[in-house]
Amino acid sequence: MPIESHAIILVVEDDATVRNLVLTALEAQSFDLLAESTGRGAIASAATNAPDVVLLDLGLPDIDGIEVVRAIRVWSQMPIIVVSARSEDADKIAALDAGADDYLTKPFSVGELQARIRTTLRRSSYLSNAPTRESSTFENGDLRIDYSAGVAYLSGEELHLTPIEYKLLCLLSHNVDRVLTHSFILNEVWGVEHQADLASLRVFMGTLRKKIESDPAHPRYIQTHVGVGYRMIRATAAKD
Numbered sequence: 111m112p113i114e115s116h117a118i119i120l121v122v123e124d125d126a127t128v129r130n131l132v133l134t135a136l137e138a139q140s141f142d143l144l145a146e147s148t149g150r151g152a153i154a155s156a157a158t159n160a161p162d163v164v165l166l167d168l169g170l171p172d173i174d175g176i177e178v179v180r181a182i183r184v185w186s187q188m189p190i191i192v193v194s195a196r197s198e199d200a201d202k203i204a205a206l207d208a209g210a211d212d213y214l215t216k217p218f219s220v221g222e223l224q225a226r227i228r229t230t231l232r233r234s235s236y237l238s239n240a241p242t243r244e245s246s247t248f249e250n251g252d253l254r255i256d257y258s259a260g261v262a263y264l265s266g267e268e269l270h271l272t273p274i275e276y277k278l279l280c281l282l283s284h285n286v287d288r289v290l291t292h293s294f295i296l297n298e299v300w301g302v303e304h305q306a307d308l309a310s311l312r313v314f315m316g317t318l319r320k321k322i323e324s325d326p327a328h329p330r331y332i333q334t335h336v337g338v339g340y341r342m343i344r345a346t347a348a349k350d
Contacts (some may be wrong), residue, residue, distance in 0.1 A: 117162035117231060121195040122143045122152040122178070123193070124171050128216070132165060132193075135220040136227075148171035153181045157246035157258030163230055165223075168194040168205065176208045183209035184280040185248075189230045193218065197265060248283045251345030253322060253331060255283055264322055274299065275318045282332060282342035291339040315340060 119136055123129040144159055146152045149170040156164060160324045162309055164182070165170045168175030179190055192205045195216040198340055211233075212226055248255040252265045262269045262279055271279065277299045282290065300307065319326045333341045 116140060116142070118142045118159060119143065119227070120146065120152065120155055120159065120161035120164045122146045122149075122164065122170070122175070123146065123167045124169070125167070127202070132223070135145055135223060139224070147171070149175065149178045152178050154258045156182050156186065156188065158265070160186070163227055164188060164190045165193050165227075166190055166210070168192060168196055168201070176205055179205060179208040179210050181260075182202075184277065185246075185284055189233075191226055191230060193223070207209045250286065250342070251330065253283075255280060258300065271318070271321065272314075274314050278314060278318055279322075282340065286342050287344060289335050289339055295339060 119141045121129060121132050121136075121143065123145075126147075129145055129147070133145060134272065136143060144155055144161060145301075146155050147170075149172050152164070152166065152170075155161075166175050166178060170178070174334065175192065175194070182188065182190065189211045190209065191212040191214060192202075192210045193214045193216065194201065194205075196202075197215045205213055211230055214223065214226055215322060228271065246256065246258045248257065254263045256262070261277065263270060278295070281295065281298055296307060296311055300310075315332070316326075319329060319332055322331055323329050329343075330345050331342055333343050335341060
C-alpha cells in the first residue's frame with residue numbers, strides 16, 4: 111500500500127548507513143527528502159524548509175536530539191517522529207514530554223516506519239490540504255526574531271538575551287494577541303516542577319522588558335494582565 115506522497119520529510123541521522131537506509135526506503139514514495147547529520151543542522155533545516163515530518167535520531171554528534179525537539183517546539187508544531195536505539199521508558203517519556211509526536215525504536219522495519227509516517231501525516235491533516243508554511247522569522251514593529259539562528263533584534267540591533275529571556279520572547283511571539291497564563295508560561299519554559307515559581311517568572315519578564323521596551327512603564331510589546339499572565343501585543347514600526 112503506497113503512502114501519501116508530495117510531503118517534505120527531514121531525516122536527521124548521523125549514522126550514514128541508517129540515514130541511507132531510511133532515504134532509500136522513502137525515495138520510492140515520491141517524498142521530497144532532506145537529510146541532516148547534526149542537531150544544529152536539523153534546527154536550521156526545519157526552520158528554513160518547514161518539513162511535513164521530521165524523523166529524528168537522538169544520539170547526534172553536537173547536541174542531543176531532545177534539545178532539537180525543544181528548539182523546534184519553541185516556534186513550530188511540525189510533526190516529529192523520534193527514531194532511536196534508546197529503548198528505555200525514561201528516554202521515550204523524555205522525548206514525548208519535550209514535544210515529539212511518536213517514538214520508533216531501532217531496529218525497525220521499513221513497513222513500520224512507513225506506517226508511522228502515514229499515521230502522523232493523517233493525524234496532522236497534512237494530506238488533503240497544503241500545509242501552511244511557518245516562517246523562520248517573526249516581525250512585530252521593530253522587533254525581529256530569527257528562530258533558526260536563535261537571535262532576536264530590535265531596530266536592527268542584536269539583543270543580548272539570556273536563554274530564559276529568549277524562550278519567553280519566542281513563546282510570546284508564537285502566541286501574539288493571546289493572553290498566556292502564569293501557569294502555562296511556567297510549564298512551557300521551566301517545566302511542571304516549577305509551577306510555583308511565579309517570582310522567577312516576574313524577574314525574567316522584567317529583565318526582558320528592559321531590553322525590548324523603551325519605556326517599560328508603558329509597554330509596547332509585552333502587556334501584563336494582573337493576576338492572570340502576559341500577552342504580546344501587535345506593534346507598529348517606530349516612525350523616523
